[in-house]
Amino acid sequence: MMNKVLMVHPTDNVMVALKDLEIAENIEFEGQKITTTSPVKSKFKFALKDFEVGDEVIMYGVLVGKVTQPIKKGEALTVDNVKHAASDVVVRDRRTSWTKPDVSAFENRTFMGYHRNDGQIGTQNMWLVVPLVFCENRNVLAAKEILEDKLGYSKGRDYDLDIDSLLQKIENGSEGNAILNDDIVIPLSEQKKNRVFKNVDGIKFLLHDGGCGGIRQDSDTLCQLLAGYLNNPNVAGATFLSLGCQNAQVDILQDAIKKVNPKFDKPVFYVEQQKSGAESDFISNIVKYTMAGLVEANKVERQPAPISALRLGLECGGSDGFSGISANPVIGYVSDMLVALGASPILAEFPELNGVEQSLTDRCVEEKDAKRFVDLMAIYKQRAEAVGSGFDANPSPGNIKDGLITDAMKSAGAAKKGGSSPIVEVLDYTEQVTKPGLNLLCTPGNDVESTTALAGSGATLITFSTGLGTPTGNPITPVVKVSSNSILAERMKDIIDFNTGSVITGEDTIATRAATMLEYLLAVASGKEETNSMRMRHDDFIPWKRGISL
Template identity: 60%
Template sequence: MQKSYVQIDSKDNIIVAITNLEKGTVVTIAGKDVTLKEHIKQKHKFALVDFKSGDEVFMYGVLIGKAMTNIAAGCAITIENVKHASAEFNETKTEFNWQAPDVSKFENRTFNGYHRDNGQVGTANYWLVIPLTFCENRNLDVIEAALSEKLGYQTLKDFSVDTDALIQQYKLGSSRDKILNTPILTTHEEMTKNRVFPNVDGIKFLKHDGGCGGIRQDSETLCKLLAGYIANPNVAGATILSLGCQNAQITMLQNALKAINSDKPVHYLEQQQSLSERHFIEEAVKVTFLGLIDANEIFRKPAPLSKLVLGLECGGSDGFSGISANPALGYASDLLVALGASPVLSEFPELNGVEQEIINRCITDEDSKKFYALMRAYSAAAVAVGSGFENNPSPGNIKDGLITDAMKSAGAAKKGGTSPIVEVLDYTEQVTKPGLNLLCTPGNDVESTTGLVGSGCNVVVFTTGLGTPTGNPVAPVLKMSSNTALYERMNDIIDINAGTVISGEDSIETMGEKILEHIIQVASGTLASKAVAHGNNDFIPWKRGVSL
């Protein structure tokens, strides 16, 4: 049965409205009756106690803000009466104990993946075409036009637009009304059976705006990220296009690949050494075609669930994200940790306020100190340009009940479950250890997802309360809604509905198990994520400037 309000933690002095609550409604929390003094919108919060200006506000059991004015019990918590505040933290960790969940339902389960020579297993099998500088983006477009459709890799949605029908009506001299009433949408299924290379899921073209200009460190970071994409278990090999004079030199990428021990086939082409642009493109098409022939020799085979490297992502969050979707994904993360897999939690600006909890969960002192240093440096960089973590919530977040960064962060951190943290990684560092990993990325959805896959994630689950079409060129991205209304409204781009937790149909645990079952299907290639089916290939490298 759906509740109309909830106190998430016994320490909380603000309460979440699960449904719209009318003024005058009497709510009872831990034996205390509170009469609402105003209408409280669904997903928003109201005061459980009388606040004086300066009093601390708690939610999820942590400090999330301070009262800016006196707030009477039963009044709404808003950006006008509460400001961001977060708890202090230090690099010294305290004792931490973890009780692993029961994984008997998933023991001995497998997924069908692509086995690589280094022991990794991909959930997909792609060939990459990558420019080392934005100057080569046009050539990528030409190569994509030459290969994708002919080989059966055109991106198909669940509909197509027949513009030719409009052109025909125009040439016939039809009236505007006739043109407006001409049907142009046709539905169809993705015709994978027409692929020349059935064991290759696609050719992905990683266009970007980097590789030259900016600072040299940007190009170095870009090459490390691109090396991570080539090394990702979902990738069979790559074709690299270099202009020749850019900052991101071929040797820089080769050194980055060597540093992570990647020996996948990579073809390097330099335009300034070519006879002409035509010869350059011709050679790129030919070596890519030969790479696809080799990649097609790899077949899906059973692999243990321990080979899953799961990216934990959120974006377009709402007031329910930290109650339904994020903790359910956190439980799925805990299940995978208990099974020997490697979930990865990122988005460091959205760990603001829960730093001490994260530090306490680090297994080693080295990692707790590394996380401490990364968070302090990130925060200082934001302040240095006149911003700060408190500016992280978006207008959409605020409208749907997330009014401070600490409130948003406390809910976002739930994606990481409750397990120990085995390693803290800086941006582009590779996941190598089983267990929960922490990866420094921005909170920006696409930059963070791009970073997760660049560090080795072979599947990503992306929670959202407002809706997002975000995908990735290499790893399937599963979108999960925090509420049923969103799932029903944007079912064309949302894969999983965690709104059943809000309605009471599912517990956090049963929803977490459903998430893992869905992951297994997608990892096996028996079910396509909607982002993959729609061709959402979002790829934005982080230049390590301030991005919240």
């Protein structure tokens, strides 16, 4: 039988409602008896004691808020009676020992990956067509229209919309409101085309609004990010479109590539429009260079690879009050399993680590990384406050509506994605993951900017937990959507790949669900499973301009 409530940490002074609780409902939990003094919605928290103004609210064993109005024992916590608060952080003696999870079932397992000459191993084999400046976006789309269909990479939707029936009703005099309730979705049979290049998983056409204007640091950072995408082992090579006069010059990108990887040897082509004749000649060159690159990319085939070669990005978005007690802890357990197997998980989204800095700092193996994490967080926080939007503004209306009423409360749950293993390195935006073990990467909390950054720093898979649902994906790295609750998994089944709602209902433990998730990740890494974001072509790509983005 499913419990009504959950106490996340033994030192907490609040509980989580797993179901809607009525006023005056009697709750018994591990010897405690509480009577609710207000209705408590599912996913929200309620008080385990009487709180006075200024008292600290503890959840996940850390400070997540302070009381602004008296709260009675059994009363729901809301934005009206609690405000954000987080503990100060200092670099102190670190405790990096940890208990590794049992990974005996996976110790000799492999996945089928793409081996690169520099020793990296990818889960995809993608060719990129990328503009160095936004002026070339239109030409990227022109090349996309030509190449995708001819080479068998275009994908039809698994549904169509019956617009003709709506037009007929309008022609017959129907008012706008009369057609709103019509179901016009028409299911289609799966559409598949034979690929010309069997070993190339796709051609990805990246669009962005950078490369010129703004400040030079933004175009330089864009080049560093694009160099990271090229270096990602999921990428076979690329065709770059240059206008010619933009800030993001070809030589700046080439220098960034050398800095990222001195052994870089993938095929890369640069096509400059201001050196071309007619636009048709320019597009023709883009197509010819890309075709030549695809011939080389097609020579690489999937081969067995150790799990230690995986780099798993850890992301969340559209979080709810269950994310921190089901999806994120399951992902965190997978992260720990991968660390035990020699792989490299990557925890990002620095605004969503506010409030848990001390525990993360204490887990850094090297003091220099502990200091760097504290410094990066402090700089980020100061810049946010300078424009009148501190970390406390991070929770979205959807987060708050579903029980995440302070940033520290959201952060404490979000950090669960990083498990409990030691942190081997702290990286700034665009820096590359090179060490096995858990890495911290400075990115915004913005879903797409963060997933874009994870792939740019080398992630070959990304897990993305959500409690509310989001269609976010990435052009080069498979994104696995993980639902925190079964209602979402059923309602948005065309977006969600993996459900952890069984942890909430008590049907699964975090460990058993994590083992199942790792099996699924290996299938995705081997090309045996296609995630929904891949199927639906959610190829989101937004470079961070290093301004304040929460």
